[in-house]
Amino acid sequence: MTALDWGVLAAALAGMVGWGVWKGGRHRDTRSFLLAGHELRSGAVAISVMATQASAITFLSTPGQAYVDGLRFVQFYLGLPLAMVVLSLTAVPLYHRLRVYTAYEFLESRFDVKTRTLVACLFLVQRGLAAGLTIFAPSLILSVVLGWDIDITVLLIGGLVVVYTTCGGSRAVGRTQALQFAIIWAGMAAAFATLVWSLPAGVSLFDAFGVAGAAGRMRAIDVSWNPNDRYTLWSGLIGGFFLQAAYFGTDQSQVQRYLSGRSAADSSKGLLLNGLLKVPMQFVILLIGAAVFAFYQFTAPPVFFNPTEVASVRASEAGGRFTAVEARYAEAAQVRAMRARELVAASRSGDRAQASAARQAFLAARSKTESVRQEALAVMRAADPRADTSDTNYVFLSFAVRCLPAGLLGLLLAAVFAASMSASAAELNALASTSVVDVYRRLIRPGSGEPHYVFASRAATLLWGGVAVLFAHYANRLGSLVEAVNILGSLFYGTILGVFVVGFLVRRVGGTPVFLSATAAEALVLATFALTRVSFLWYNLLGCLAVVALSWLVSHFSPMVALRGDTSPTPQANP
């Protein structure tokens, strides 16, 4: 990194924190601290929910996902627009009318306090761990690729987020997210422009995508019905719909973002704008990954993108063998680059037979490089059986460090920090509000004054920041991080969504049946995860359907249980 890169990075970090503290303002009550006094317009709501969902993992791991597996991952987001439509018609007007702070308050009004507490606790566990991952993922990648100490990156990201989130609450989160989103897209645009500029002379972006397509990396839609296939049109539309509906409808880190809207109409429009922009946004990020893949078909990539693991195997007894395999890989990659150029020329000629022959030659060269790479991975595993042989997360940043000019690398790193901070800040803010509103104020210390709860909210933000940083220190070896986060969410979202669906749509079910059903459904989802190979997107459908079906069955066959609810006084809609 050059001095210019350091300067850009430092200025961006200082700007984000300073902007957050300045714009956060002062807070006299919890509605101001936790919901920004309901002042966001629809555009700001849209940016806020998008920035909350798109963490650094999205921008680092997703291009790597496209490099390894192609564009198929975009199907994961196809259920999102439909979920936005449904939520804007159901949950948003309801939450606004009840003037709730958290989504879980609704559950007490509809069912009872134990159901509210169960779901709030599921959220706190799931989101508390996810907040750690949100900080850990970019810290790990930055530390590995740049050689920084991971403890310093974890503390830097976690510490900076805690400062402005504790000071400025939800308003600081929302205002900084707009700035962070601008930095993120400036960084991604710089990376994309560099990619186009780095392609060999005479090779256009369309040619490059043609080469990526020949290797199967441009396959965006898969209509097969295999439930074990992780990303298909159907798992994306159906499973993805349930996952996104659960995430945006019941996850406080998102509910809190759109409840900061000035009105129900602003919140709804914000969600719908998100539904309009999310698929193209993810497609562009994946396309950058496909372009990185194409770039490395013309230029020899490292045999493995994680430099720490490479250094480790080189220093081991197998170092000599690994170096020999590396040399063979470089030779094979040169042959592949030649075949890729021939493929481009043949495709341009318009001669189908020639293009087909060139494609076969290119695929044979690819197969050769891939088999040499597998040899390298085998050497790594032999040298250290615990070696992490998945390098998906390192592909994009490795490219950036290698190719981005001075200043733009600093901008891209600032984008990574910005993405991590924007998602973490919203998570900490949501964890604080759920802890204070659903647990502390409801169960432990009701009836205290607003200044006390504002103080408690700040303390909870600090506490959850500490938990996230602590978990980030211990998280490791999770494979593709973008998948790890979504798998973790899918373990809980189906059950949580099921409780809300029953609350919204099934009128005769009371608190106890839904509480028992949610407990059983969560056990079923965890058992499916542990004992089967069913794709994680289907957990969302499974958990949701299990809660709805079991609640209905319990209520239907045990009317006395259905009638027995918690009869403690329920809170009215908040003032």
Add this chain to the structure above:
Amino acid sequence: MPDHDHRPDQLTPEAAPPDDGWTGLHTLVVCALACWIALLWLVTTVFQP
């Protein structure tokens, strides 16, 4: 008092104010999704091996 006797009617989405119904933006989102699926299918087809 049994909870389901009175709360659900007040708390289901249809009890929300009537001005929060289907708008042109909802239609646009659904149409845009259909267009995106078509575009993704086109990308798959154009660049398929």
